[in-house]
Amino acid sequence: MVFSLSKESQAELQLFQNEIAAANPSDLLQFSANYFNQRLEQQRAFLKAREPEFRAKNIVLFPETDEPLSRPQSAQSQSRSRSSVMFKSPFVNEDPHSNVFKNGFDMDPHEQDAHQPLKEEQQHGGEKGSTPPLPMHFNAQRRTSVSGETLQPNNFDDWTPDHYKEKSEQQLERLEKSIGNNFLFNKLDSDSKRLVINCLEEKSVRNGSTIIKQGDQGDYFYVVEQGTVDFYVNDNKVNSSGPGSSFGELALMYNSPRAATVVATSDCLLWALDRLTFRKILLGSSFKKRLMYDDLLKTMPVLKSLTTYDRAKLADALDTKIYQPGETIIREGDQGENFYLIEYGAVDVSKDGQGVINKLKDHDYFGEVALLNDLPRQATVTATKRTKVATLGKSGFQRLLGPAVDVLKLNDPTRH
Numbered sequence: 001m002v003f004s005l006s007k008e009s010q011a012e013l014q015l016f017q018n019e020i021a022a023a024n025p026s027d028l029l030q031f032s033a034n035y036f037n038q039r040l041e042q043q044r045a046f047l048k049a050r051e052p053e054f055r056a057k058n059i060v061l062f063p064e065t066d067e068p069l070s071r072p073q074s075a076q077s078q079s080r081s082r083s084s085v086m087f088k089s090p091f092v093n094e095d096p097h098s099n100v101f102k103n104g105f106d107m108d109p110h111e112q113d114a115h116q117p118l119k120e121e122q123q124h125g126g127e128k129g130s131t132p133p134l135p136m137h138f139n140a141q142r143r144t145s146v147s148g149e150t151l152q153p154n155n156f157d158d159w160t161p162d163h164y165k166e167k168s169e170q171q172l173e174r175l176e177k178s179i180g181n182n183f184l185f186n187k188l189d190s191d192s193k194r195l196v197i198n199c200l201e202e203k204s205v206r207n208g209s210t211i212i213k214q215g216d217q218g219d220y221f222y223v224v225e226q227g228t229v230d231f232y233v234n235d236n237k238v239n240s241s242g243p244g245s246s247f248g249e250l251a252l253m254y255n256s257p258r259a260a261t262v263v264a265t266s267d268c269l270l271w272a273l274d275r276l277t278f279r280k281i282l283l284g285s286s287f288k289k290r291l292m293y294d295d296l297l298k299t300m301p302v303l304k305s306l307t308t309y310d311r312a313k314l315a316d317a318l319d320t321k322i323y324q325p326g327e328t329i330i331r332e333g334d335q336g337e338n339f340y341l342i343e344y345g346a347v348d349v350s351k352d353g354q355g356v357i358n359k360l361k362d363h364d365y366f367g368e369v370a371l372l373n374d375l376p377r378q379a380t381v382t383a384t385k386r387t388k389v390a391t392l393g394k395s396g397f398q399r400l401l402g403p404a405v406d407v408l409k410l411n412d413p414t415r416h
């Protein structure tokens, strides 16, 4: 028998496959559990935000029992205890003549007749302002959590976005122009992007006002539409930024006090996203690399001197690579382009005529000598086990390692 997957299932699997390819997870099952948990939470969040619309149509999203969705039933369909309905993503450009949608669920063709009462909604579900149809056997009350990772968001089963408000066409147009291309939003799928945009609150701030005070608890994450801001750590100015930039993520990511004071240096127009929506929607996608590399960077002795902010910026610039036993990672005499941090595995460092001169393992680093001294590679590095490394390009190495560069210089094996 040949099983064929619906286009929706194929699209969902493709997304998942892309995520795996990008993350190269060492614990595939935990990664998968977290990934699908997050997808489910995002879908719930979106539906919860629009619950009043469903209620107005007598559709109960959150039934008391573990039964699937209850809905107004025709005499014909009342005898059926379980039913399937179609979830059309309201965030994508759907073809009104098709019942297959990106990031949504399609109707099981054998079950269509059993759902006359929903037909009208199914037909109009993609139009702006209409109530989105639901996935098959949907019950928003079921628990979603499966995570075992330290930085996973809290349990949000009881979470409803507090500040959800559909933006006007005019606001959407402005947002699209000003922050639509910001890297934070580009990484979101269309459902999540729309949810985040509708949870943003507009804030006008006068020149000279303090927007964030170092040491305070984190409440909002900010994106700058207009104006400029300065950052101060312990009263020393460390940074400035302007339109299109964002700030205030660290305290929300790490549940830590604000790491800097932020002061407006002109009248500013900001968009603020509340802590829970940030953690729920943005954290797992736009700040994924930071979550992914956080444990590695925190435990690397050479990076001990970096602040949370430095580590976050460093993580943004890292890429992952896996090498098989016997593979050459660096060849003596080549030009140096990358610095390497070993997440796990083992490598031999060897020199022509001398053989193996060093053995490195988890949380060691290599590739710094050529970059520090602007020299060709001084040794060959070969994986002796399956080895996962985080790589940092030359410009990132010079910009982002901050005080860790002094430690690298002190440890430079060619220095003496």
Ligand SMILES: Nc1ncnc2c1ncn2[C@@H]1O[C@@H]2COP(=O)(O)O[C@H]2[C@H]1O
Residues within 6 Å of the ligand: 212, 218, 231, 233, 238, 239, 246, 247, 248, 249, 250, 251, 252, 257, 258, 259, 260, 261, 262, 309
């Ligand atoms: N050098 C810096 N150190 C710490 N935070 C900084 C720095 N430069 C900019 N920031 C931003 O200032 C924000 C203050 O609030 P958070 O700690 O939540 O997140 C911080 C960062 O987004």
